[in-house]
Amino acid sequence: MKYLLVAVVALGLLGILGFFAFAWYPAIPPVAAAAPRSFAPDLITKGQMLAGGGFCAECHTAKGGAPYAGGYPMATPFGTMYSTNITPDPDTGIGTWSEAAFARAMREGVAQNGSLLYPAFPYDHFTRLADEDIAALYAYFMTRPPVHAPARANDLQFPLNIRYTLAGWRLLFFRSERFAPDAGKSAAWNRGAYLAEGLSHCGACHTPRNRLGAESASDAYAGAVIDNWVAPPLTVANPAPVPWTQRELQLYLHDGSTALHGVAAGPMAPVVHGLAALPEADIEAIALYIADLDGAAGRTAATAGAVARAMSYASLGTGQGIDSDTRLYFAACASCHYNAGAPNALRPDLALSSALYLADPNNLIQPVLQGIASREGIPDIVMPGFGHALSDNDIVRIAAYLRRTRTNLPPWPDLESKIAALRANDATAH
Numbered sequence: 222m223k224y225l226l227v228a229v230v231a232l233g234l235l236g237i238l239g240f241f242a243f244a245w246y247p248a249i250p251p252v253a254a255a256a257p258r259s260f261a262p263d264l265i266t267k268g269q270m271l272a273g274g275g276f277c278a279e280c281h282t283a284k285g286g287a288p289y290a291g292g293y294p295m296a297t298p299f300g301t302m303y304s305t306n307i308t309p310d311p312d313t314g315i316g317t318w319s320e321a322a323f324a325r326a327m328r329e330g331v332a333q334n335g336s337l338l339y340p341a342f343p344y345d346h347f348t349r350l351a352d353e354d355i356a357a358l359y360a361y362f363m364t365r366p367p368v369h370a371p372a373r374a375n376d377l378q379f380p381l382n383i384r385y386t387l388a389g390w391r392l393l394f395f396r397s398e399r400f401a402p403d404a405g406k407s408a409a410w411n412r413g414a415y416l417a418e419g420l421s422h423c424g425a426c427h428t429p430r431n432r433l434g435a436e437s438a439s440d441a442y443a444g445a446v447i448d449n450w451v452a453p454p455l456t457v458a459n460p461a462p463v464p465w466t467q468r469e470l471q472l473y474l475h476d477g478s479t480a481l482h483g484v485a486a487g488p489m490a491p492v493v494h495g496l497a498a499l500p501e502a503d504i505e506a507i508a509l510y511i512a513d514l515d516g517a518a519g520r521t522a523a524t525a526g527a528v529a530r531a532m533s534y535a536s537l538g539t540g541q542g543i544d545s546d547t548r549l550y551f552a553a554c555a556s557c558h559y560n561a562g563a564p565n566a567l568r569p570d571l572a573l574s575s576a577l578y579l580a581d582p583n584n585l586i587q588p589v590l591q592g593i594a595s596r597e598g599i600p601d602i603v604m605p606g607f608g609h610a611l612s613d614n615d616i617v618r619i620a621a622y623l624r625r626t627r628t629n630l631p632p633w634p635d636l637e638s639k640i641a642a643l644r645a646n647d648a649t650a651h
Contacts, residue, residue, distance in 0.1 A: 248334045260360040265361050267360075268361025271358050273496070275420045275422070276421070279293075287368040290368040291307065302375045303372065303373035315363075320355075328347060328355070329397055394433070400415045410506070426447045427455050428445060446583070457516050460575075460580075464523060465515055465517055466517045466521060475496075477598045478569070481524070528564060531560075531570050531627070550619050550623070553619060571623055582624075590643060621633070
């Protein structure tokens, strides 16, 4: 028994030492801040394009703060994390990071000082980036105006506030790997896969996560709730009445709107603005890749019928004896969302809106409460918010009416409590 106890203790100590050895990374020595003129202008330009396509400013810029200075809050089931300063400030940013340190952070999730980064920073996607793209991003960030902005402390539950615990998460869920083209696919498809899987990290929002916050590999692109909006499935599971063809996706990602699906709003709006930095061929490639995921090419025959059915609803509410829900919808919504004969991209018919067909009503309720600003969706086209003009019961009636008359789907449950919660969350956010 004595020898057995010694052996168990020894094995336990070896396990602990092994864990810390696995979790430990050396610091990479700091370097003198590089002069902006030391980077080739075309490399900086390419980095700017890639930073746009990777939505870097969206997460690394706090509301009202300097670009890339960090401090943006990210609410998670484990607490709130704040993004870091990635300007070349030598004290609070990455001014003393070498390109090797920057590359390690991007691809391995390890900071210059050797500490592990939380996977709210999507290094599990950026690990796929090519050397030349890492170099271009480094050139771009190191030539931004330095901003002195100390990091805000994360507010995380114990023991997740101890970074060493991330080693276990990494062991389970992280694989360091570069993008490998599929020889059976076209160059454009592979370019779209590289961007969607790596730089633009589409799965970070459109893939559900497990209880430990990792993307569920078996449900890739199956949809998830992000900041009280639904990032819908990008697979055949997407319930939209019209398939998301390559053409529809390209229009949506380029313009922020499509007549057959609706307008980009909420967390998707900055994605459209970021992708605008990429060449049109890259947006086309992403659309090609995503359309292939949902097999849209094999379902285009459904488009004409779905559009005709949606346009047939234009006559609803024009006769005598219409009910009170119909009158409320016409008074609040139909003056803009009335389409007759053909869909209108500037004022999408709600019978075609993807939001109406999701199992969760958030994507329909949020624009009604908050509106869609000119910086979202279609440039300079505004939808006013009705949060102050309509009561919770009014919105319940409109949502239930649309779901009942425009789809064959069951009613959304607990609409009133859902709307009240979203309204309360919006009031807290503002």
